[in-house]
Amino acid sequence: MNRPGWKLALFIAAGCIPLAQNAYYTTFAFTILVAFVLAQSWDWVAGEMGYVNLGHYVFYGIGAYAFAIALVGKYPSGVAMLFALLITALAAALLAFPLFRLKGDYFAFGTLALLPLAEVLALNLVPITNGSDGIVLPPENVLTRAYFVVLVVCVIAAIVSVRLARNRFGYALKSIRNDEEVAEVMGVRIFPAKVAVVVLAAAFAGVAGAIQAWQMSFIDPGTVFGLNVALVPVAMALLGGSGLLWGPLVGVLLLATMQQWLLVNVKGYQATIYGTVILLIGRFMPGGLLRAGWVRERSWLRGLTQEHHERITGVQEARTEAQSGMRELPLVPRKTDRGRALLECRDLTMAFGGNVAIDRVNLKIMEGEIVGLVGANGSGKTTLFNCISKVHEPRSGGVFIDGVALAGRRRDEVAHLGVGRTYQIPRPFGDLTVQENIAVPLMFGEDRLQPREALAQAREFVAYAELESRLTDRADSLSLQEKKALEFARALACKPRVLLVDEVASGLTPAEIRRFVEQIRDVRDRYGITVIWVEHIFSALAQVVDRVVVLEQGLVIADGPLNEVVADERVLRTYLGGVAPKVPAVHA
């Protein structure tokens, strides 16, 4: 089933409606189309990026006002429309700065608070908005023209939605939705992406508002900023299924039809009915109709239930080729110079409140080294990693990559300088596939690959991690061991110069550990990647590290070859508890 084709057919059918010359039906279809633009553009921010913007309607209102003011000022409707678009985009760009300081339900609240603000502004800026009297537009029957304009906008919105499902920008949004911090560590520059999507969505909402004002020929603060109308598009998108390609459209058709029926058949209590519908959708199907079990079971409906990104990976046939030994990685081997310090910590200190987690750590990691980082739980190993990847801003001291200070750099810049990392508790992008997880750093790394190339290249990393059988499975369905393998592969896909590996072997079987050790040795020997490996399992470290660094209470208490360090009395006392373990010979 060719889905864009279906959508096209739908829009052609919609295009025929005004031909019937029935104002009632045309108006009704017009309302649906406007609602679709609003619901769909809202869902770019919510469904794609995971930010619930309850003030989306504000942009609709701003667009309506801007258009009305320009039209009353005798500008042609096309110019007025453009004016509305620009003003809304500008407003969105300005508002994005304060609003993106907020996350989760705070963001939802902060954006909802924009509605009363806009209403107060519209009521009180009388010279511009004519206050509570509203603005009357030049009388003219524009229904048919407005209808076709909004139809075109709908088609563009649908195209944008399809594009977002598969382009780089869309992947930036999806990675933000899953885990902002990890997205940034993987090289995605998140803030501009967040602003861009809000501006894009706002521009569409603004145009929708302008067209609606054109058709209604009258606007006042209540009709464009009222709380009861403002959340209807949100309810529509959610009713269908936020984040699903077809979700907003299905929701709009259902809810708009119901709304129309109520408008005709019920007098009074409109707001109560809206409220009840919104409440019931929230209570019983916040995931949307298309995610309900009974819809998924119907084969003829299943086409509608696809997540945006499924289609892009679904079409690729699984390639299987038996291959033994270590696979190739699409990495350019680096020449390493053991005399050169690739990563350096100078007096690095990090504290949380009064708790000093890292205390004046001085550390030099030479290019091409594999260094084990050991220490009891809570001794500061992960905090050290977090300072290097700029998850934390150190309290004092600094980190240098090849002589470049990391102070003041963003996480994505650090990633581009060549730092890749894994997390102790794996943090894959849960609702993306294994392949997409790895494609994200490829798309946003130095090479800035297009999704198609990135997804193709990702397969080689997936093969290296021996996860081919899980290529198109969602990452959150993997087992812990598979997630760890995925984390490792994703960190390699950052094409790092230095790789920070955080306890990747714990919980693995001896055979799995052995494979892992081989891979760590392999990426160093073949591709010249420097590795710092936090690990509790000494035998694993012993097989591959050049030296170990021991942390205790945030201090470096030992630094040297493994067999020397485990003989160090201080290490024995604080870490191992007093009995020297016998260490097998280190085979380099």
Added chain:
Amino acid sequence: MLELSSIAVDHGSQRALWDVSLEVGERELVGLLGANGAGKSTTLGAIIGLYPVAAGSVRYSGEEIGSRSTSRNVAAGISLVPEGRRLFGEMQVEENLAMGAYAPAARPGVARGLERVYALFPILAQKRRQNAGELSGGQQQMVAIGRALMSNPKLLLLDEPFIGVAPMLVEEILRVLRDIAAGGVTMLLVEQNIHRALDFVERAYVIENGRTVLEGTREALVGNPEFNNKFLGLD
């Protein structure tokens, strides 16, 4: 007193524990050892009721408690000193301790309980009006242990109580734990420093990938080459 037979626990859709069995007798000190991520904390959480048990059974004093709420288990005399301490950072030390006696049966004994905790950790008496978040790691750990004692537990579950504790305080806390044990409290200790753990407990279980794989008395374990290998990973 406590008997786990083949329990399994899920975190969301992921199975965290597969097959954990252990027994703790009255007044016994038992250790639970294993690598990070092996499932030690999850086991303790399952015992006290933080996580529902998906399969197998947890019996405490002869009764099945696998599906009981945490509050019921606390009232029945189980107490946990959790990983990461889980104190109420912006409440005073004394308020933190008092919260340990939240179970209705323990409430009348707050004053006596506080006295007892202050006797065990005199430093806390000095800091009673300070917010718990301002204390050092070791002192915070004392508050966490003190809080767990406030409900007058019969079974004390300790999850890595020495993380972030300065070596000097480790000795003091160990001494206090021995006192408490001498007072008749049964303990199950999770600890990654095996030598420290084996100094303290009489018997221990080793858990690996969510399964108990080894069990024995202190002497038996120390002499067991398989144990040393598993543990230090020195194979």
Added chain:
Amino acid sequence: MSIEALVQVLIGGILLGGLYALVAFGLSLIYGVVRILNFSHGTLLAVGGVAASLLYASFKLHPVVLMLILVPALFVFGYLFYTFLLQPLEKRSHFESTVGTVLVTVGALLILSDVTAKLAGATQRNIPIRFEAIEIGEIVISTTQIWILAAIAVLTIAMQVFLRRTWFGRAIRAVTQDPVGARICGVDSSRMKAATFAFGSSIVAVAAVLYTMSFPVDPYMGFGLTVKAFTIIILGGIGNLVGALLAGLFLGVAEGLTGFFWKSEWAPALSVILLLVILVVFPKGLGRSR
């Protein structure tokens, strides 16, 4: 523009700010424990205020009696609202429970104000009870205002004592700071959540009576109040009553002064503008952690 008028405005602002703070207390406690932003919180004041005014008009009940009726009523309402409409959403995924609670509470807001407006009329109402006024020189202070200020002060202190000295109050703080820590102390989290939601809602009943005695209420004013309460929480910190009281007073006085020096129509916009400015100037938030 006399000094006397200014003093009057300041007193009015303090009064208003204190009432905002009372509304914010409830929202803050609920958010701390349940982690839900209840968008219909302020609407409870509007509905409660209209009900109080109607009861007063019909039966001439004393304000204290009005509180005794409304407090249990809103407690029960809050309890049922949480148990039947919000608690079931907790089991869902993060995104679904976020949007679900938003839609449920916003839906409730629309229903509550619309039904109230239809049943009682969309007009402004108050409780026209007036005690004797005191005159100090040119400044006239109504004893009604003094009583209300005293009530706000007593309530704030009572709340503070409640949170520090009672088991329920301490448990609220404990859950706010560390839910897992509270659970292992034996605090039953689902019962706590329902009880805190009900308790936070019932505080609004007291604020509703006091508010209606000094300012007019109408069925649609609720959301504006919720926005103010939210701004106050961001300013003062979640679960921090003293911070909320100071932030409330600041906002109330600022709104009063806006009306005094400029136009009172702009006062409702102040809290949102303040909120946006705080977010830009203090990127990490003021005590936004919890």
